[in-house]
Amino acid sequence: MVTVEDDFVSLWPPDLVVGGGGYLLDLRARERSPNGHVQVRRERSVLVASTPAGLVGYCVVEYTFFEQGFVTMLMVAEPARGHGVGERLLRAAAASCQTAKLFTSTNLSNHPMQRLLQRVGWRSVGMVHGLDEGDPEVFYLRTLPSTESAE
Template identity: 45%
Template structure:
């Protein structure tokens, strides 16, 4: 597997088509596209790229005013190459010392494995968002910078 020369930066309005390109849901769902546009405008959307868009994540305070990652998306062809881990590391760096929350469906085993690997711990469960697939909430206290 080749190491990616990955860059993570704040997404801009001009990046919206690239974000949609890595997100199959956004390609068919106008509500998801609107949400992405709003996240970009709020400066809470981060793009991972290496010559082209490979993934994105949103970091906001939509969960009880706590730092929260409501969405993390990696292009199918880039999965397993460290893109999600790099985005999560960037979010942790931006939240130094704060609690960092995210969630995943119980059925989303790849995300749950990633969160476990990164030191997130299950913090709660929300039933009835998606029928038969509970949403699990995870938390990690982001490390403070050394020094």
């Protein structure tokens, strides 16, 4: 199980509210694991990773990208990075996805995110220029287990 030090609390205050994309979610109402391990659970279109000390990361999944699942945001508190939080959030997003395909994207310059996506089974499927000048957006696809043999 992933454990994280307690010193990230100041980065992620307990009354943090995430908004955007037509939803507003108060992350104060989250369950905590009694043994101190990171616990990931789904909150509408937001997956939350937390420890008894507080929030360590979140992942937003939306269904507005050609009616397919799309991870629009993956955020892990800096002190929690490298402890498997992002990997667990992406796996939980795939497990709870309501469509056969789950997409995400990141800038070409974001090498840590690209390595994470490749490590957990996502594949690069295209690139779009012009969103961020000089830094193309790379799109990734995670085909879910029930459809992998069909493609």
